[in-house]
Amino acid sequence: MKDLILKVTASKWNYYLSLITDGLTALVFLVLSIIYSKDVWASIALFVLGVIIFTFIEYAVHAWLFHENHPLKVFIEGHAHHHQNPFSYDAMPFFMSALIASIFVWLFHFIMPLGDAFAIVGGMALGYFNYGIMHHIMHRREFSSKYWRYMQEFHFVHHKKPKMNHGITTDIWDRVFGTYYQWNEEDLKGIEKLKRVKKKA
Ligand SMILES: [Zn+2]
Ligand SMILES: [Zn+2]
Secondary structure, three states: OHHHHHHHHOOHHHHHHHHHHHHHHHHHHHHHHHHHOOOHHHHHHHHHHHHHHHHHHHHHHHHHHHOOOOOOHHHHHHHHHHHHOOOOOOOOOOOHHHHHHHHHHHHHOOOOOHHHHHHHHHHHHHHHHHHHHHHHHHOOOOOOOHHHHHHHHHHHHHHHOOOOOOOOOOOHHHHHOOOOOOOOHHHHOOHHHHOOOOOOO
16 A cells, blocks of 8 residues: 555646645635635635645655654655655645545634634635745756745755754744755755756757
8 A cells, every 4th residue: 555655646647636726725715715705805814824834744744754763654654755855756645635624624614613714724825836836946946036045045955964954935934943955055956956957959
């Protein structure tokens, strides 16, 4: 079973399909939050809150589920695959984001109106989609923007020092939990291998 899961989660078709279903999940939940909303401004605020909550989940899953030792080896090994080969196509099975988002809405609707639950979870789904896209592009594109270069180097340093710099979309939680590492020129040696940028002719 573990082998089958690892085979699917490392396949190219699952990877690209995931990016599509992740984006669709965010979109569908956003539309549902508007349909069920009783107060549009409150929904927008909850949607933003969902994006912020996701940045914490991004940190927690990466730092504590992928890089700490525990019995659920499939998470550790699946992620180790990405560290060994930064251009591999590692992603959760493509239906997982929609499934997990639905479970969250179902749980949240016990403690808040359904429209609010869709808004928060929709924001989280958008955060997850943004994470997937940012991480994909980080290993494949080069932009001159200072912010982009900073986030790219921040992540590449994680590839070299897996216990540090776990964030992808923000460095905030690494600063909060003391895993932020300020790199120097020496640390950036060899990071070219982590990028597959087409050379200009
Ligand atoms: Zn990476
Ligand atoms: Zn990692």
